[in-house]
Amino acid sequence: MERPQVNNVSDDELVDRIVKGEPRLYESLMRKYNSRMYRISMSIVNDDAEAEDIMQISYLNAYRQLSNYRQQSSFATWLTRILINESLLHKKRNTKKEKALMETAFTDEHHETPLSNLMNKELKAILEGAVASLPEKYRLVFVMREVQGMSTNETMEVLALGESNVKIRLARAKDMLRAELNKNWKPEQIYEFNLVRCDVVVDHVMAIIKND
Template identity: 60%
Template sequence: MNSIRPIDYELLKDEEIIDLILNGETTLYELLIRKFNLRLYRISMSIVNDDMEAEDVMQTAYINAYLQLANFQNKSSFGTWLTRIVINESLLYKKKQAKREQLIINSSEKDHQTENNPLKELMNQELKTLLEKAVSDLPEKYRLVFVMREVEELSTQETMDILQLSESNVKVRLNRAKEMLRNDLSTYYKSEQVFAFDLVRCDRIVNFVMSKIADYHGKKNPGMRGTI
């Protein structure tokens, strides 16, 4: 009698995993989270510039992506689609943050207080190395392209697709970022050093997102809660 060989999920393409998830194997979403965690963290960090806020942005992006998974149409790679979602969430966070900061400033001016802005302190607390500070200090449009091309090693084409920029714009921004970092910093940066993403952080995001997905299915069908 022929035995059925178990599926090696690690060898499946993203689109194949998505098909299995949509057919009820929701726990496989963890594979996609772990695969893209580092990339999304670095890209979100390049926009929001705060590691804990970047985690929150990623969790929201993963949940939103899961809820929209049936709408993924393979017009681009899943990684590109997912990266666009996290960029949108990061920009939305930054816009909300700017409004909160303005409210704090207005309140301080009204009350004639001189207290430090806690949001600015949060933004600065995780600049652990000279290199990370140099990258974080780049203007956003240069920092984002630098992180995507040099740290995440995305291709020029994928960077163009994600940011909806022309090839010349991507190259100009990358070259400008390198110039601003100066030659004496070029020997310091290694991809594993910039916006490090350890296993504990990875597990934390996976557990949060998967628990929210379980809650989502439990609310839709209480009988499914024990199967995820």
């Protein structure tokens, strides 16, 4: 099945056409916001499989409420609010389970989820772990502003915060991230020359010396 061609069509126009009988166009809206939805949900639930489930639930909830969308805010803001509410509800439901299982909020398997285009997987895992360690209210703002690239105004609207609060939380998040990363900073690991590499060089040189 071919994907609908909706280049240069606004979100509001798409919503209107979907409500009027073109449900296939909803695919375009989902593809447009998948990255944002995933990252923001991850910043709350810290589980890639759960984030995907929450995305699906949120998209379905939004679709079923499209006729109630009144354009008082942008579609992106409206959709993101639905996602955040569902993510928070999901997290609340699972709090007791998480305590019972004594699981960490961000395990190794979660480190394999995309956060940004980092070339080094080890560095990526460290950064993801540092972001996951932030308190939720700071993590949300950081992911929206720095990872997803949302504007201050849109972040304010989605989270119902004032401009100063958004800026303060972002600055605080950066400070805490810096402190967390500094704890893992080990200069001696840069260009580390491990034992195996050491043996290779030494053995090679000694072999040459022995034959001289």
